[in-house]
Amino acid sequence: MEGKSYQRFPKVKIREMKDDYLKFELRDTDASMANALRRIMIAEVPTIAIDLVEIEVNSSVLNDEFIAHRLGLIPLTSDRAMSMRFSRDCDACDGDGQCEFCSVEFTLRCRCIEDRTLDVTSKDLVTPDHTVVPVDFSDSAGNESNENRGVIIVKLRRGQELRLRAIARKGIGKDHAKWSPAATVSFMYEPDIRINEELMETLTLEEKRSWVESSPTRVFELDPETHQVCVYDAEAYTYDDEVIKKAEAMGKPGLVDITAKEDSFIFTVETTGAVKASQLVIHAIEILKQKLDAVRLSDDTVEADDQFGELGAHLRGG
Amino acid sequence: MARTRATGSRSSGQTPLPHNSSNIPDAPPNPPVVPPVSNITGDNTTQQTIVQSRPVHEDSSSPYYLNSCDHPGLTLVEIRRDRNNGEIHIFSDGGRILRPLIAIENLSKIAQSKAGKYTFQSLLDEGIIELIGAEEEEDCRTAWGIKFLFMEDKGKPIEYTHCELDMSFLLSVSCGIIPFANHDHARRILYQAQKHSQQAIGFSTTNPNIRVDTLSHQLHYPQRPLFHTKISDCFGKSSYALSHDGFLSKNECFNGQNAIVAVNVHLGYNQEDSLVMNRASLERGMFRSEHIRSYKGDVDNKESLNKKGKLDEWINFGKKPSKIGRVDSLDDDGLPFVGANLQSGDIVIGRCAESGADHSVKLKHTEKGMVQKVVLSSNDTGKNFAVVSLRQVRTPILGDKFSSMHGQKGVLGFLESQENFPFTIQGIVPDVVINPHAFPSRQTPGQLLEAALGKGIALANGIPVTHATPFSTPSVDAITEQLHRAGFLRWGNERVYNGRTGEMIRSLIFMGPTFYQRLVHMSEDKVKFRNTGPVHPLTRQPVADRKRFGGVKFGEMERDCLLAHGASANLHERLFTLSDSSQIHICQKCQNVAYIIQQALAGFRKIRGPYCRICESANEIVKVNVPYGAKLLCQELFSMGITLKFETQIC
Ligand SMILES: [Zn+2]
Numbered sequence A: 001m002e003g004k005s006y007q008r009f010p011k012v013k014i015r016e017m018k019d020d021y022l023k024f025e026l027r028d029t030d031a032s033m034a035n036a037l038r039r040i041m042i043a044e045v046p047t048i049a050i051d052l053v054e055i056e057v058n059s060s061v062l063n064d065e066f067i068a069h070r071l072g073l074i075p076l077t078s079d080r081a082m083s084m085r086f087s088r089d090c091d092a093c094d095g096d097g098q099c100e101f102c103s104v105e106f107t108l109r110c111r112c113i114e115d116r117t118l119d120v121t122s123k124d125l126v127t128p129d130h131t132v133v134p135v136d137f138s139d140s141a142g143n144e145s146n147e148n149r150g151v152i153i154v155k156l157r158r159g160q161e162l163r164l165r166a167i168a169r170k171g172i173g174k175d176h177a178k179w180s181p182a183a184t185v186s187f188m189y190e191p192d193i194r195i196n197e198e199l200m201e202t203l204t205l206e207e208k209r210s211w212v213e214s215s216p217t218r219v220f221e222l223d224p225e226t227h228q229v230c231v232y233d234a235e236a237y238t239y240d241d242e243v244i245k246k247a248e249a250m251g252k253p254g255l256v257d258i259t260a261k262e263d264s265f266i267f268t269v270e271t272t273g274a275v276k277a278s279q280l281v282i283h284a285i286e287i288l289k290q291k292l293d294a295v296r297l298s299d300d301t302v303e304a305d306d307q308f309g310e311l312g313a314h315l316r317g318g
Numbered sequence B: 001m002a003r004t005r006a007t008g009s010r011s012s013g014q015t016p017l018p019h020n021s022s023n024i025p026d027a028p029p030n031p032p033v034v035p036p037v038s039n040i041t042g043d044n045t046t047q048q049t050i051v052q053s054r055p056v057h058e059d060s061s062s063p064y065y066l067n068s069c070d071h072p073g074l075t076l077v078e079i080r081r082d083r084n085n086g087e088i089h090i091f092s093d094g095g096r097i098l099r100p101l102i103a104i105e106n107l108s109k110i111a112q113s114k115a116g117k118y119t120f121q122s123l124l125d126e127g128i129i130e131l132i133g134a135e136e137e138e139d140c141r142t143a144w145g146i147k148f149l150f151m152e153d154k155g156k157p158i159e160y161t162h163c164e165l166d167m168s169f170l171l172s173v174s175c176g177i178i179p180f181a182n183h184d185h186a187r188r189i190l191y192q193a194q195k196h197s198q199q200a201i202g203f204s205t206t207n208p209n210i211r212v213d214t215l216s217h218q219l220h221y222p223q224r225p226l227f228h229t230k231i232s233d234c235f236g237k238s239s240y241a242l243s244h245d246g247f248l249s250k251n252e253c254f255n256g257q258n259a260i261v262a263v264n265v266h267l268g269y270n271q272e273d274s275l276v277m278n279r280a281s282l283e284r285g286m287f288r289s290e291h292i293r294s295y296k297g298d299v300d301n302k303e304s305l306n307k308k309g310k311l312d313e314w315i316n317f318g319k320k321p322s323k324i325g326r327v328d329s330l331d332d333d334g335l336p337f338v339g340a341n342l343q344s345g346d347i348v349i350g351r352c353a354e355s356g357a358d359h360s361v362k363l364k365h366t367e368k369g370m371v372q373k374v375v376l377s378s379n380d381t382g383k384n385f386a387v388v389s390l391r392q393v394r395t396p397i398l399g400d401k402f403s404s405m406h407g408q409k410g411v412l413g414f415l416e417s418q419e420n421f422p423f424t425i426q427g428i429v430p431d432v433v434i435n436p437h438a439f440p441s442r443q444t445p446g447q448l449l450e451a452a453l454g455k456g457i458a459l460a461n462g463i464p465v466t467h468a469t470p471f472s473t474p475s476v477d478a479i480t481e482q483l484h485r486a487g488f489l490r491w492g493n494e495r496v497y498n499g500r501t502g503e504m505i506r507s508l509i510f511m512g513p514t515f516y517q518r519l520v521h522m523s524e525d526k527v528k529f530r531n532t533g534p535v536h537p538l539t540r541q542p543v544a545d546r547k548r549f550g551g552v553k554f555g556e557m558e559r560d561c562l563l564a565h566g567a568s569a570n571l572h573e574r575l576f577t578l579s580d581s582s583q584i585h586i587c588q589k590c591q592n593v594a595y596i597i598q599q600a601l602a603g604f605r606k607i608r609g610p611y612c613r614i615c616e617s618a619n620e621i622v623k624v625n626v627p628y629g630a631k632l633l634c635q636e637l638f639s640m641g642i643t644l645k646f647e648t649q650i651c
């Protein structure tokens, strides 16, 4: 038990970054770390979402609960969420969740007076707080059409009215999916593809072509001039085993050897727009650190070191 | 269709009859005519000649005149000749089932130049398609499809009179929308077509706000399945905006949603036909439904009461503190305000009489909800009544029942968090996980085809293969090729990662969008539990009714089970202590039942308590425990003059 360190230094390399999309590599760590990150992004990064709705007037065709549920699912810009308090442990308002530290108030007043249908959308939600507003999807796509007026809540016809007050609060995806900032978070193991060139050369051109085409995604490519099979995009491989099965069916087992690199992951993160994709990853790491800190033993356990030995010192941050 | 039949050729069996023209009482003024002939009864009838210059359906002398849109009613008349009895049967009553068939004799009228310009109505107008009724159908020889018209039987062409529009049209509506129905076991198709389609919660009406059904359900987000069938393409109006080729409109109302279904085990929570659902999907609104129950309360008519002169007993709406339930949500008129949240046991409709008698309508202990609407009205006899509708919004909970379109029903066994599900490389997690054991014995590969086709449709490059019509389904190759082109494994499997550990799962998992229905059987309506509660007044055993807070039956089978286990103490408790435990007194001397004297009668000895009237003694009387049911039987026998002797022993 010589003080061997298992500490690793994971590396992150960002491949592609948009406001709501991020693709990055995570290397030199293992699946537990990658998956912890994924799980935290889905379920534990806090956002702000409408949690309480007081309906004053609702003569629309949808009932109060229906509208309240739809309001809850509207993504709100939540850059403030990390620093905000959960209303359940807010001291300023004794947990009734209505104070400025733990909530944001919205009002919605809509009435259809024309003869055509009025769309009530997330743009109709009014709040004095400019840091927490419904996510605007119009700019990202670039097509500024008048159709794009936000998330439709309900449609009103002449004479119908909707008037309500909504309180948005901080929460996490574990409590309700409306607080999940993640649209899609997924990772894959980086594949390591080795073509057995020798065996490959024994194939006819026709066989090569049918083998390349047996993969549902474009992983391999047949060079039109040299008739050589090469890897076109290794990451397009979905570990579907189709090419391996095809090789076996052709009587050439071992034509290609594909292994998953156990310590390299390619992450794809898409957000609902509540936080930026890059922020989502950073927050997730932050939360993972907080969780590990909670596991770490406190300093007053030094006396128990004869019991835990080096582990105790390690958990204390030594 | 009717009028054609009146004049056109009629064939029964394989032998076509000669053309007949006849004077049929209900026929149009100028019976259209084809060549002359004798009429059925043997008399000769007048001959007529055709002058055809106008379009057939406008020409009153044309056999298709009646078919025109100007005479929608007459097109539905059905005429049938009964050769055996020499009768003609004419049906014009409403409610008969008619179905469209291609009339072979008019098939030649289809003009190449008009290809693509025909509508259903124009084909009807020209008599190319006719509506056949149940009686008329008896004399039709109908081909399954166009290709059957060219088939030969022993070298001779078969003489068909009609042809099906599509082979799947032999199925009913509820059956014809099942994808790949021809791949499933017939029993499973019957389950779906007869039971599950009836029980599925959907969007059953477009005017829910002005209806007062006693009980109605609506799905919040109904969806259209990804696949089409020929029959589902016939839904909706042809004027519908989504009409894709101007001929048939797109299907509209379906009672379910497209769930991403994985066929896999999930920690044992989907054993025995239960299913695991994604909690995040449900929180996002999947299978959310509202349930509206209406309560009716009528009041007396003042005039009619006046005559009887008991104004005191006049029942009217009103809010008065009630002993039977809370009235907090009621307005002064005795009716709750819209939006009020009523709990079980509350008063829904406050009613009282001048005399102070309370006639309020109270919610049962299983009922609660928000007030959706309050309707005040009166019936034909002038009696006023109020209807209060309560609404409940429900999200699926453990025990709720779901079904695919292939008779594969199951109850919700576990709500799993999104992050714990296996995920694909694209980040897709299933909404529903069903157990692979549901397939081998049920023989419903149609569901697997549906999922595979659905995935191909959802993610297809280019124009997808969308049809899943029974009997003319796309080939398996078409489905697998479509999936391959979309970048998936041919057979619908996918490589997934374990959501808990992040490791790659060794086996591939079959996944795809499948149309699932939420059925009306929900555990909230069925939970039954009690510790103690009301008993039946006659037997003194607990009542059975759930609405009356009854008990769960411990029947014979359950009794047998405890006997087999030798758990007699438990059995005694179940069947006696917790049921109708009771005592009787027995005189050990004469072995008769001793009665309890409540009050000493004059002239008798001053005795109170158990006393044997036969031995005239209060000694040697013992109290025995006996189920009230047994005691009741004894008493009934006594009333018939039968005495019973009880041998007792003190132990
Ligand atoms: Zn607060």
Ligand SMILES: [Zn+2]
Pocket: B587, B588, B589, B590, B591, B592, B612, B613, B614, B615, B616
């Ligand atoms: Zn006696």
